[in-house]
Amino acid sequence: MTVTVPATAVPVCDYDALVPDLGVAALVGDTQVAVFRLDDGSVHAVQNLCPFSGASVMSRGITGSRGDEPTIASPIYKQVFSLITGECLVSMDKQPVAGGPDLAVFPVVLDNGQVMINLAGGE
Amino acid sequence: MGAQRIIVVGAGMVAQRFVQSLREADDAGRYEVEVYGEEQYAPYDRVALTSFFSKAGPEELLLGSPTLWDDPRVTLHRGARVTSIDRAARTVTVDDGSQRSYDHLVLATGSSAWAPPIPGVDLPGVFMYRTLDDVAALRDWVRAKQTLVGRPVRGAVIGGGLLGLEAAGALQSMGATATVVEFANRLMALQVDDSGGEALKSLIQRLGVQVKCGLATSAVEADASGNAGTLKFSSGGEQLVDVVVFATGIRPRDELAREAGLPVGERGGVVVDDACLTSDPSVSAIGECAAAAADEHMSIGLIAPGNTMADVTAHRLLGREEAYLGADTATKLKLLGVDVASFGDAFATTPGALEVVYSDPFSGAYKKLVMTDDASTLLGGMFVGDASAYATLRPMVGAELPGDPSSWILPEGQAERPELELPDAATVCSCNNVTAQSIRAAVNEDGIHDLGELKSHTKAGTACGSCLPLVKKILNTELEKSGIEVSEALCEHFAMSRASLFSAIQVAGLTTFSDIIERFGTGHGCDICKPTVGSILASIYNEHVLSDGRAALQDTNDRYMANMQKDGTYSVVPRIPGGEITPDKLLVIAEVAKDFDLYTKITGGQRIDLFGARLEQLPEIWQRLVDAGMESGHAYGKSLRTVKSCVGSSWCRYGVQDSTSMAIALEERYRGLRSPHKLKVGVSGCARECAEARGKDVGVIATEKGWNVYVGGNGGFTPKHAQLLAEDVDDATVFQVIDRYLMLYIRTADRLQRTAPWQEEYEGGLDAIKDVILNDSLGICADLDEHMAHHIDTYEDEWKAVLEDPARLAQFTSFVNAPDQADPSLAYVEERGQRRPATPAERAAMSGASRSESRV
Numbered sequence: 001m002t003v004t005v006p007a008t009a010v011p012v013c014d015y016d017a018l019v020p021d022l023g024v025a026a027l028v029g030d031t032q033v034a035v036f037r038l039d040d041g042s043v044h045a046v047q048n049l050c051p052f053s054g055a056s057v058m059s060r061g062i063t064g065s066r067g068d069e070p071t072i073a074s075p076i077y078k079q080v081f082s083l084i085t086g087e088c089l090v091s092m093d094k095q096p097v098a099g100g101p102d103l104a105v106f107p108v109v110l111d112n113g114q115v116m117i118n119l120a121g122g123e
Numbered sequence: 124m125g126a127q128r129i130i131v132v133g134a135g136m137v138a139q140r141f142v143q144s145l146r147e148a149d150d151a152g153r154y155e156v157e158v159y160g161e162e163q164y165a166p167y168d169r170v171a172l173t174s175f176f177s178k179a180g181p182e183e184l185l186l187g188s189p190t191l192w193d194d195p196r197v198t199l200h201r202g203a204r205v206t207s208i209d210r211a212a213r214t215v216t217v218d219d220g221s222q223r224s225y226d227h228l229v230l231a232t233g234s235s236a237w238a239p240p241i242p243g244v245d246l247p248g249v250f251m252y253r254t255l256d257d258v259a260a261l262r263d264w265v266r267a268k269q270t271l272v273g274r275p276v277r278g279a280v281i282g283g284g285l286l287g288l289e290a291a292g293a294l295q296s297m298g299a300t301a302t303v304v305e306f307a308n309r310l311m312a313l314q315v316d317d318s319g320g321e322a323l324k325s326l327i328q329r330l331g332v333q334v335k336c337g338l339a340t341s342a343v344e345a346d347a348s349g350n351a352g353t354l355k356f357s358s359g360g361e362q363l364v365d366v367v368v369f370a371t372g373i374r375p376r377d378e379l380a381r382e383a384g385l386p387v388g389e390r391g392g393v394v395v396d397d398a399c400l401t402s403d404p405s406v407s408a409i410g411e412c413a414a415a416a417a418d419e420h421m422s423i424g425l426i427a428p429g430n431t432m433a434d435v436t437a438h439r440l441l442g443r444e445e446a447y448l449g450a451d452t453a454t455k456l457k458l459l460g461v462d463v464a465s466f467g468d469a470f471a472t473t474p475g476a477l478e479v480v481y482s483d484p485f486s487g488a489y490k491k492l493v494m495t496d497d498a499s500t501l502l503g504g505m506f507v508g509d510a511s512a513y514a515t516l517r518p519m520v521g522a523e524l525p526g527d528p529s530s531w532i533l534p535e536g537q538a539e540r541p542e543l544e545l546p547d548a549a550t551v552c553s554c555n556n557v558t559a560q561s562i563r564a565a566v567n568e569d570g571i572h573d574l575g576e577l578k579s580h581t582k583a584g585t586a587c588g589s590c591l592p593l594v595k596k597i598l599n600t601e602l603e604k605s606g607i608e609v610s611e612a613l614c615e616h617f618a619m620s621r622a623s624l625f626s627a628i629q630v631a632g633l634t635t636f637s638d639i640i641e642r643f644g645t646g647h648g649c650d651i652c653k654p655t656v657g658s659i660l661a662s663i664y665n666e667h668v669l670s671d672g673r674a675a676l677q678d679t680n681d682r683y684m685a686n687m688q689k690d691g692t693y694s695v696v697p698r699i700p701g702g703e704i705t706p707d708k709l710l711v712i713a714e715v716a717k718d719f720d721l722y723t724k725i726t727g728g729q730r731i732d733l734f735g736a737r738l739e740q741l742p743e744i745w746q747r748l749v750d751a752g753m754e755s756g757h758a759y760g761k762s763l764r765t766v767k768s769c770v771g772s773s774w775c776r777y778g779v780q781d782s783t784s785m786a787i788a789l790e791e792r793y794r795g796l797r798s799p800h801k802l803k804v805g806v807s808g809c810a811r812e813c814a815e816a817r818g819k820d821v822g823v824i825a826t827e828k829g830w831n832v833y834v835g836g837n838g839g840f841t842p843k844h845a846q847l848l849a850e851d852v853d854d855a856t857v858f859q860v861i862d863r864y865l866m867l868y869i870r871t872a873d874r875l876q877r878t879a880p881w882q883e884e885y886e887g888g889l890d891a892i893k894d895v896i897l898n899d900s901l902g903i904c905a906d907l908d909e910h911m912a913h914h915i916d917t918y919e920d921e922w923k924a925v926l927e928d929p930a931r932l933a934q935f936t937s938f939v940n941a942p943d944q945a946d947p948s949l950a951y952v953e954e955r956g957q958r959r960p961a962t963p964a965e966r967a968a969m970s971g972a973s974r975s976e977s978r979v
Contacts, residue, residue, distance in 0.1 A: 064649030
């Protein structure tokens with residue numbers, strides 16, 4: 001299978017540097033991105049900024065699932081977000097400090113053992 | 124219009140209830156209340172007076188929420204006795220000479236202890252059993268006498284009623300012998316019949332209390348020093364004594380009302396109607412000082428009717444139509460550990476009533492049900508020695524009892540008990556007068572599905588608590604009826620409780636999350652079950668929290684072994700066992716704090732917290748602390764936090780044991796022990812309790828002979844004082860009972876359930892826990908001991924283990940692609956010489972300033 005790597009995608013680390021079910025933070029330009037490798041081998045990237053606390057901590061949350069949806073929980077106040085759409089699934093009766101409750105999701109491309117993040121493809 | 128003034132004379136339990144009831148319902152602030160009590164204390168739980176001996180002080184017995192007395196509309200005057208009432212002027216005079224006017228007056232003066240007018244009743248060494256001061260004086264006397272005579276103090280109690288047996292228990296708990304002398308031919312003549320009295324007598328004698336019935340005391344004679352020394356009986360006999368307690372009845376305190384010209388009952392008590400009003404519509408009387416029409420103008424010496432009168436009076440003052448319809452004299456008591464209960468027509472006075480009786484020759488229990496002549500309808504009952512059926516049967520009075528009535532009094536298992544459906548009108552909680560209907564309505568109409576919420580919403584079970592099993596049963600039945608499953612599921616991935624999952628993992632010997640969820644769950648887990656499994660694995664195997672892929676299970680605090688703060692940085696707390704630290708170690712902490720610019724604060728647990736460390740700085744900080752001989756304080760874990768202590772006998776003038784050494788030993792024993800919630804321990808070197816150990820999950824308090832161990836104390840959202848588990852034990856026993864208590868808690872508690880609610884909800888409560896720990900009733904003590912020994916043997920410092928492992932160290936970086944770069948979003952301002960995270964407004968101002976700078 002060949003993958004087309006968009007011109008705006010930036011390499012952040014080796015795929016092998018990621019531990020299953022754990023996240024890391026990466027700096028792409030000025031943007032902090034949280035990158036997760038799940039136990040099925042898939043890699044997901046979302047904004048590292050937690051909308052409910054304003055702290056850049058999403059990479060340090062716990063991965064899991066709600067139904068079939070892979071999720072990430074913020075380590076600060078435990079809101080749960082979809083890793084596929086970024087939608088906030090559990091708000092814990094709190095309001096975001098600024099902006100909306102959902103996370104931005106960034107496309108991830110795996111190329112030759114490298115994890116590439118494409119900020120331009122973000123929603 | 125200003126608020127109207129209500130004056131309450133008396134500050135006992137019923138006065139407290141009246142004020143609470145009024146304040147809760149008086150939303151519009153129609154009334155202000157002034158309460159005058161002659162005792163020095165705020166209203167306390169007189170029913171629990173005997174527990175004064177097992178508790179630390181009078182504050183333990185205080186009733187209700189102390190915030191009631193902070194309410195600006197409520198004023199409590201302690202040590203202030205009302206001396207007269209002027210009904211025409213509507214004023215009262217207080218013993219300091221001041222006068223206060225009232226719009227409405229509530230008499231809640233209660234009753235006083237009565238002793239027969241026999242010679243010697245006023246000798247030193249003769250006591251009443253009515254107030255906190257009575258009880259405290261009795262205790263001081265027994266203690267002093269103990270030292271003086273050098274043998275067990277000889278105690279006698281005159282009166283074999285409820286209070287007399289309580290007093291006998293109190294004497295015994297102080298190490299004195301106790302003889303109960305009762306004039307009537309049986310004990311507790313008001314509650315039980317002759318056979319019941321006989322059963323009670325033999326059960327109590329088994330406990331070492333002597334009982335003499337049918338004996339009249341004619342005098343107390345003085346010994347050579349002028350103190351009570353000999354009891355004389357009318358029959359001619361005598362008995363040597365060191366202390367005498369009179370519990371020969373109470374008399375309503377109606378003297379103020381008499382002097383004010385209000386009618387009183389034949390046997391005392393202010394006469395009131397169904398509205399609890401006296402002949403003067405501006406004066407009410409409630410509780411033991413009142414003689415209500417509905418009670419045939421007799422004063423009732425029970426708390427439940429007093430509470431009802433208080434509620435009726437408060438609600439009528441607010442315009443609600445309520446009436447006092449007479450006392451439910453049903454009672455359930457535990458005297459010297461023996462259950463005694465009676466309800467309804469216990470003496471079978473209804474014409475044609477049938478008595479179904481069961482006496483158990485082995486246990487000594489006596490049980491009786493009173494039924495209508497066709498044996499279909501329950502009229503009442505009586506229990507001595509085993510009152511387990513009381514809570515279920517009492518609300519069924521007047522209702523048809525399905526099946527064979529004897530099934531309720533035969534030992535459990537001998538006959539099948541039919542399922543009972545309580546009638547709506549049945550009173551479930553007689554203390555607070557809550558019916559089955561109101562509980563059902565709270566569940567079905569107000570959507571309350573939690574026992575705790577149900578209690579606070581309906582007040583059921585909040586006074587004596589004896590009806591709680593019933594309340595819980597109604598809740599579950601109603602939930603099942605409406606198709607709501609009473610779920611114990613941890614989360615969508617595990618359909619079992621934490622306790623079940625714990626034993627499942629332990630029995631199956633599983634060690635990884637993937638094996639565990641494959642075997643016992645579904646899906647991929649979540650932020651609820653993963654940390655729970657991580658904690659269970661740590662509790663069972665005591666391996667490193669980051670070993671074998673377990674990092675992904677941990678909450679961020681455990682994953683990085685530090686406490687995440689609001690801006691995503693961490694705080695670091697090195698262990699300072701027992702709060703003891705050398706100046707050299709303090710210097711190292713100070714240098715680390717300076718070098719990393721960490722905000723520094725002393726914690727409540729006698730440690731030092733260093734705030735503002737970034738993820739990538741943690742290993743460097745730990746290295747410096749570990750090099751200086753320090754280790755992780757587990758401030759981040761659901762695990763043992765600290766063992767707080769006072770300085771103890773090594774320095775303190777008053778200390779009786781070395782509390783600091785004990786605290787260090789305990790902290791080093793249980794450090795790193797993962798549990799369902801955080802654990803805190805305290806050790807005090809004497810009864811002054813400077814370490815506040817009874818606010819901890821485990822509190823150890825020095826006594827002259829050793830240590831008392833208390834368990835289940837909590838600060839936090841619902842503060843609880845710890846309860847006594849073991850008394851006057853040596854060091855080795857302290858360790859043993861705490862080992863077992865903590866292991867039992869770790870194995871059986873729910874997720875995030877602290878020790879206080881755990882031991883409350885444990886089947887059989889603290890008594891059952893004691894039985895497991897002290898008497899090995901489940902046969903698991905050896906296993907619990909072994910498990911704790913494994914924990915102690917395999918303990919390692921988590922910080923040091925990370926510093927020695929490059930793979931784990933690699934997790935401590937800010938950015939995977941820029942490991943040396945700090946999180947650029949962090950911003951701080953200085954306050955009192957240290958930094959703190961900037962508020963959103965401060966951040967906005969800062970970025971504005973930096974923009975204008977960059978333009979220059």
